Amino acid sequence: MKTLLNSLGEPNRWNIVELLKEGPLTVGEIARKLELPQPQVSKHLKVLSEAGIVAVHPIANRRVYQLNPEPFQELQEWIESYRQLWEERFDRLDDYLIKVQKHGEEDK
Structure with a gap:
């Protein structure tokens, strides 16, 4: 790689x-x-x-x-291996931002 x-x-x-x-x-x-x-x-x-x-x-x-398509297929597989990791992190960030937004609305 x-x-x-x-x-x-x-x-x-x-x-x-x-x-x-x-x-x-x-x-x-x-x-x-x-x-x-x-x-x-x-x-x-x-x-x-x-x-x-x-x-x-x-x-x-x-x-x-x-x-030669093989190296690009390997690259795509390597990138895919990180996709789930980043999706989980973005989901946690979304949850955090929703929590912060709700907390901010409660303070008003």
């Missing part, structure tokens, strides 16, 4: 992932769309590939990159 989050923490890599949400792209296409030098894009794609975020498919003399 930490590798995934660290990899996505860099703005250019985040932008690459956002582009790849729309479908597979070559390094050159990504470089053009982000207006970045191709070697820089290749370095970012290497990091994303090592983190398992993207998969590469050689087609003739081109390398096509696409998102």
